[in-house]
Amino acid sequence: MSTLLSDASKHLDLAIKHATVSDDLITRLRAPKASLTVSIPLRRDDGSLEVFQGYRVRYDDSRGPAKGGVRFHPGVNLDEVQSLAFWMTFKCAAVNLPFGGGKGGITVNPKTLSPMEVERLSRGYIDAIADFIGPDVDILAPDVYTNARIMSWMMDQYSIIRRQYSPGVVTGKPLAVGGSQGRESATAMGAFFVIQTLMPKFDRRPAETTVAVQGFGNAGSIIAELLAEAGYRVVAVSDSQGGIYSKQGLDIPSIRQHKESTREGVKAVYCAGSVCGIVEHEVITNEQLLALDVDVLIPAALEGQITADNAHQIQAKYVFEVANGPVTFAADQILESRNIYVIPDILVNAGGVTVSYFEWVQNRNGLYWSGAEVHNQLQQKMVEETEAMWCISQQESISVRSAAYVHALNRLGETVEAKGTHRYFRHA
Numbered sequence: 001m002s003t004l005l006s007d008a009s010k011h012l013d014l015a016i017k018h019a020t021v022s023d024d025l026i027t028r029l030r031a032p033k034a035s036l037t038v039s040i041p042l043r044r045d046d047g048s049l050e051v052f053q054g055y056r057v058r059y060d061d062s063r064g065p066a067k068g069g070v071r072f073h074p075g076v077n078l079d080e081v082q083s084l085a086f087w088m089t090f091k092c093a094a095v096n097l098p099f100g101g102g103k104g105g106i107t108v109n110p111k112t113l114s115p116m117e118v119e120r121l122s123r124g125y126i127d128a129i130a131d132f133i134g135p136d137v138d139i140l141a142p143d144v145y146t147n148a149r150i151m152s153w154m155m156d157q158y159s160i161i162r163r164q165y166s167p168g169v170v171t172g173k174p175l176a177v178g179g180s181q182g183r184e185s186a187t188a189m190g191a192f193f194v195i196q197t198l199m200p201k202f203d204r205r206p207a208e209t210t211v212a213v214q215g216f217g218n219a220g221s222i223i224a225e226l227l228a229e230a231g232y233r234v235v236a237v238s239d240s241q242g243g244i245y246s247k248q249g250l251d252i253p254s255i256r257q258h259k260e261s262t263r264e265g266v267k268a269v270y271c272a273g274s275v276c277g278i279v280e281h282e283v284i285t286n287e288q289l290l291a292l293d294v295d296v297l298i299p300a301a302l303e304g305q306i307t308a309d310n311a312h313q314i315q316a317k318y319v320f321e322v323a324n325g326p327v328t329f330a331a332d333q334i335l336e337s338r339n340i341y342v343i344p345d346i347l348v349n350a351g352g353v354t355v356s357y358f359e360w361v362q363n364r365n366g367l368y369w370s371g372a373e374v375h376n377q378l379q380q381k382m383v384e385e386t387e388a389m390w391c392i393s394q395q396e397s398i399s400v401r402s403a404a405y406v407h408a409l410n411r412l413g414e415t416v417e418a419k420g421t422h423r424y425f426r427h428a
């Protein structure tokens, strides 16, 4: 049976011919190093008890501690978390961070919980996985439906268990508890640098480029705003309830404001309302958004959005994967055969984990950087690694996705060689 992980790992088959790594390494990288499944009891506000499934996967840690976010979503399952941890492994190597890949999640619809229940669930998750994580072992961060506030609770709970202040076990924290300047906008800012580096190669200028963005959370709303500010015409955005379209372009700051204003009370963790609540725009479905006649399509929600079923309907010429895994392997092949450029998640959304790395470094040193320093270091890394992957794709005549995997595999291979393959593969 094909799983999300087996689908994701098909990209290794395309990359291996162009990378200088052994078959052994590829074989090893087809399975996660360790997966933990836990059950988390939650006392609801009404006094009842519910038990939720949680996961933490350490996919590979040959280049450093595992690193990756925690997702709270009803669709979370072990296969999804393993796939997300797989992508983290290659993302961290692709942009040369000294981390391996990890990921976690809880199968829950957090929008049905009160803020206090979300806090108890977050702390309960850490109680359950505390022995599996650590600042030098496996470091958490935000992902879908988790945020800085939840990271703060998780870091605090870990510190309570360890009986020592441990800011480095979680990144994406609020500034008041050791967060970094620029982490909130880092995923989108990184994607912006990738887009700005590649668009001139396609001879495209912002003013003549239309954009549609699927997903209007941390990553989607900020990339929409950054692109609009830079002069791109963002004509469509969406969230879990649907989307809006305006041929003239949308006023993104006011849409962000509208969405934020739908938080229920100052203590609410999630926005209750939708971008669709803005009445003056044409309402579209998420399916329609993906098929719009735009130049740039930015999936920034969940995986598996562009599949073999709708890949033929995509009209955009460039797809920038801000979400993890939004294009299935089969869809990727179809888009490539239609000469649509797909710029992969492991490059496009790597700005988030890059600033998480900066946060971890700051936590270890106890010395904090200015916003300008974070911004400059992020820009330098994203531009440098984008150029490197673009160069491989041109030299080898392969897609940018395959080039990203080649780049990451070569780095993973160098590390394993340097440590000694006897240790890694347990040779006789």
Ligand SMILES: NC(=O)C1=CN([C@@H]2O[C@H](COP(=O)(O)OP(=O)(O)OC[C@H]3O[C@@H](n4cnc5c(N)ncnc54)[C@H](OP(=O)(O)O)[C@@H]3O)[C@@H](O)[C@H]2O)C=CC1
Pocket (backbone or CB within 6 Å): 142, 143, 144, 145, 146, 187, 214, 215, 216, 217, 218, 219, 220, 238, 239, 240, 241, 271, 273, 274, 286, 300, 301, 302, 303, 322, 323, 324, 349, 350, 352, 353
């Ligand atoms: N946050 C980060 O630092 C990073 C995130 N990513 C990836 O980016 C993607 C988005 O994450 P992030 O922005 O953090 O998550 P958020 O929780 O902040 O936002 C998720 C957004 O996706 C929308 N959404 C949920 N389900 C659907 C759906 N079925 N169709 C359309 N939209 C939907 C949500 O809608 P609603 O508002 O209605 O709930 C929300 O607007 C994920 O793939 C994540 O793994 C990658 C790297 C780093």
Ligand SMILES: O=C(O)CCC(=O)C(=O)O
Pocket (backbone or CB within 6 Å): 067, 068, 069, 070, 088, 091, 139, 140, 141, 142, 143, 171, 172, 324, 349, 350, 352, 353, 354, 356
């Ligand atoms: O910031 C991080 O450590 C990881 C973010 C993440 O989960 C991702 O890049 O998918």
